[in-house]
Amino acid sequence: MFRRHVIKELSAYLDNQLSERRAKTVKAHLDSCAVCTQELFRLKKLSEALKTWSLPGLSPDFDNGVKNEIVRAELEKGEVTMKKRTVAILIPSSVLAMILVIAFLGSMQLYVKRGMQGRFKSAADEIKESYSQPVIRLSGGSKQQHADASYGPYDVNGVGGSITRSAKMVSGVKSSMGDDRSWGEEGTLSVTSSREYASQTEPASGQGSIIVVEPVLPATGEGEKIIRTANVSLEVEDGKEAFKKASLICQELGGYLASSNFYKDKEGRQGGTITMRIPKDQFLIALDRINSLGKVESSYANSQDVSQEYANLNTQLGTAMIVYNKMLEALQKRQVSIPEAMRLESELTPIRKRIEDLKNKVEYLNNAVSFTTITVNFREPKVSEKVLRESRRSIQENMLTARINFLKLLGNIIKNIPAIIGITLFLSTVLAIAYLFVHLVIRLIKRG
Amino acid sequence: MSDEELMCKYQEGEMNAMDELLIRYRNPLYRFALRLSRNATEAQDIAQEVFLKIHQFRNEYRPIGKFRTWIFSIAHNLCISRMRKTKWLVFWPRKHDAPDELMDFESPDPSPQQVASGNEMSEIVKCCIQGLPFLQKEALILREYENLDYREIGQILHKPVGTVKTLLYRARVQLKNKLLPYMGPEGGYNV
Numbered sequence: 262m263f264r265r266h267v268i269k270e271l272s273a274y275l276d277n278q279l280s281e282r283r284a285k286t287v288k289a290h291l292d293s294c295a296v297c298t299q300e301l302f303r304l305k306k307l308s309e310a311l312k313t314w315s316l317p318g319l320s321p322d323f324d325n326g327v328k329n330e331i332v333r334a335e336l337e338k339g340e341v342t343m344k345k346r347t348v349a350i351l352i353p354s355s356v357l358a359m360i361l362v363i364a365f366l367g368s369m370q371l372y373v374k375r376g377m378q379g380r381f382k383s384a385a386d387e388i389k390e391s392y393s394q395p396v397i398r399l400s401g402g403s404k405q406q407h408a409d410a411s412y413g414p415y416d417v418n419g420v421g422g423s424i425t426r427s428a429k430m431v432s433g434v435k436s437s438m439g440d441d442r443s444w445g446e447e448g449t450l451s452v453t454s455s456r457e458y459a460s461q462t463e464p465a466s467g468q469g470s471i472i473v474v475e476p477v478l479p480a481t482g483e484g485e486k487i488i489r490t491a492n493v494s495l496e497v498e499d500g501k502e503a504f505k506k507a508s509l510i511c512q513e514l515g516g517y518l519a520s521s522n523f524y525k526d527k528e529g530r531q532g533g534t535i536t537m538r539i540p541k542d543q544f545l546i547a548l549d550r551i552n553s554l555g556k557v558e559s560s561y562a563n564s565q566d567v568s569q570e571y572a573n574l575n576t577q578l579g580t581a582m583i584v585y586n587k588m589l590e591a592l593q594k595r596q597v598s599i600p601e602a603m604r605l606e607s608e609l610t611p612i613r614k615r616i617e618d619l620k621n622k623v624e625y626l627n628n629a630v631s632f633t634t635i636t637v638n639f640r641e642p643k644v645s646e647k648v649l650r651e652s653r654r655s656i657q658e659n660m661l662t663a664r665i666n667f668l669k670l671l672g673n674i675i676k677n678i679p680a681i682i683g684i685t686l687f688l689s690t691v692l693a694i695a696y697l698f699v700h701l702v703i704r705l706i707k708r709g
Numbered sequence: 710m711s712d713e714e715l716m717c718k719y720q721e722g723e724m725n726a727m728d729e730l731l732i733r734y735r736n737p738l739y740r741f742a743l744r745l746s747r748n749a750t751e752a753q754d755i756a757q758e759v760f761l762k763i764h765q766f767r768n769e770y771r772p773i774g775k776f777r778t779w780i781f782s783i784a785h786n787l788c789i790s791r792m793r794k795t796k797w798l799v800f801w802p803r804k805h806d807a808p809d810e811l812m813d814f815e816s817p818d819p820s821p822q823q824v825a826s827g828n829e830m831s832e833i834v835k836c837c838i839q840g841l842p843f844l845q846k847e848a849l850i851l852r853e854y855e856n857l858d859y860r861e862i863g864q865i866l867h868k869p870v871g872t873v874k875t876l877l878y879r880a881r882v883q884l885k886n887k888l889l890p891y892m893g894p895e896g897g898y899n900v
Contacts (some may be wrong), residue, residue: 269878272874272878272881273859273874273877273878274876275860276852276859276877278858278859278874283881303885303892304881304885305891306892307881307884307885307888308853310830310834310888310891310892311834311838311849311853311854311884312742312853313830313831313834314831314834314835314838314854315831316740316744317743317749319735319736319739319753319756320753322755323731323735323739323753323757326727326753327735327757327759327760327761328727329732330757330760330761331727331760331761331764334761334765384764565747607811
């Protein structure tokens with residue numbers, strides 16, 4: 262009656278996990294099937310056997326352990342919450358504090374910058390106005406002034422900066438200048454340095470020497486002797502070309518090369534150093550032109566006022582000349598005795614030597630003042646644009662060659678297409694004939 | 710009071726509810742973990758951790774399903790997690806490290822010397838159950854010892870009811886074959 266056994270379902274039947282309908286079916290089958298009944302009995306015995314697996318008891322302090330763990334977790338959570346809260350307070354506070362500090366510093370910087378710009382701008386405006394007047398009277402002189410100024414991309418630090426500046430220069434000043442400036446009546450510019458201001462007793466206006474303002478030439482006056490030097494470091498594309506151009510600039514501006522050095526390093530980069538002497542009125546032009554040779558890495562200009570030294574030398578020279586002339590006159594007019602004449606004769610030689618020395622020094626100063634010294638250091642960059650250009654060119658050439666070769670190959674293929682088609686057709690025909698022949702032979706053999 | 714009501718009370722902050730839950734479930738959880746891990750300390754740790762998890766995630770409990778299923782699910786997950794961490798050094802010798810291959814895993818049968826030395830049905834049963842694949846073993850433990858129905862076991866093991874049914878059937882067939890020599894004549898076998 263029930264051919265199909267229900268052994269697979271006995272497990273669920275035993276567990277009472279079958280549906281009602283299915284359970285009835287299984288039960289009905291069990292009533293008539295000894296095999297399945299036996300299997301169910303075994304399963305029941307198995308279940309009983311499984312129940313014999315005894316286990317050791319739980320530790321008595323288990324509950325306490327759990328509770329302790331819970332308390333510990335709560336404490337840790339509390340700590341974490343506290344930490345989170347602390348962090349939540351600290352971080353925004355720190356950020357806020359930082360923002361405030363940055364804002365304060367920024368506003369301070371802005372304030373200082375604007376203040377300085379305002380001061381220099383007004384000074385520049387005043388100087389600009391003064392250009393309409395042919396002569397400006399300078400009072401007070403400027404023997405010991407300190408001036409630190411920056412015009413354009415150059416920094417000038419030196420003793421004895423100029424008193425009168427072009428409008429361009431003053432408007433571009435970034436750093437502070439240690440001078441107090443004021444415009445007196447009738448377009449007179451009074452300039453007093455901070456040091457000089459204390460010691461100066463004579464009236465400031467209307468008693469100084471007259472100098473002509475030269476708007477083009479910054480930081481120098483007619484009566485002043487200022488030695489200017491500059492040092493420019495450049496990164497150039499082509500070292501050799503830069504060397505040539507720098508030499509040409511020097512030549513065109515009426516200067517001369519004091520020294521030059523050209524080298525090539527291990528990596529093949531060209532570089533060098535050129536020290537050129539440029540007439541003082543061509544100083545800024547020379548710097549501008551040198552800067553255009555490449556990328557300026559650093560630029561530094563320095564000025565030194567040697568007016569006082571020059572004046573001292575001149576005074577010493579004048580005094581020596583007077584002494585020399587008087588002694589010479591006395592000797593020539595024979596107003597002295599023979600022993601005295603011999604003594605004077607012997608003293609004349611060191612005085613003459615002294616005069617020559619002083620003259621040389623004056624000449625040296627004149628030369629140093631009239632010709633500024635510009636040292637140009639240049640070198641090619643590590644990854645030279647020239648090398649990159651060459652590499653690109655090489656790649657382009659290679660790609661072009663590859664394209665040409667590919668086109669040639671295509672051309673050859675196209676050119677040989679008729680031959681290829683012919684060979685293919687020929688082979689196809691031969692193969693077709695061979696196939697037909699074999700097919701025919703087979704059929705003939707089959708027929709008989 | 711039902712387990713679910715106790716848990717709801719615990720959610721509301723009634724700490725006594727935890728005491729009652731501890732009384733009700735400490736032994737089942739411990740037994741379950743011990744049967745899986747074969748290590749009393751490990752089992753105690755797991756049981757303890759289950760209650761800790763209940764405490765930690767008490768606010769996430771929703772009385773939709775049975776509490777018993779939820780708590781055994783936690784125990785199951787902890788066992789799996791420990792198994793992955795310890796690579797079954799304590800729980801079970803493994804042929805493969807990959808947890809996905811648990812179904813294929815079978816430990817060698819208990820040696821006759823092992824079984825004979827114990828000479829007790831408890832030891833025999835223990836050795837035979839330990840020889841089952843992990844999921845079969847877990848399903849059998851939950852059914853035979855914790856008396857969970859197939860649906861609850863499926864929820865705990867994340868398996869459909871049909872799979873649970875198959876797991877249990879296979880487990881019982883294997884056990885029956887292994888325990889064959891040790892069962893009395895009433896079982897239809899000759900010893």
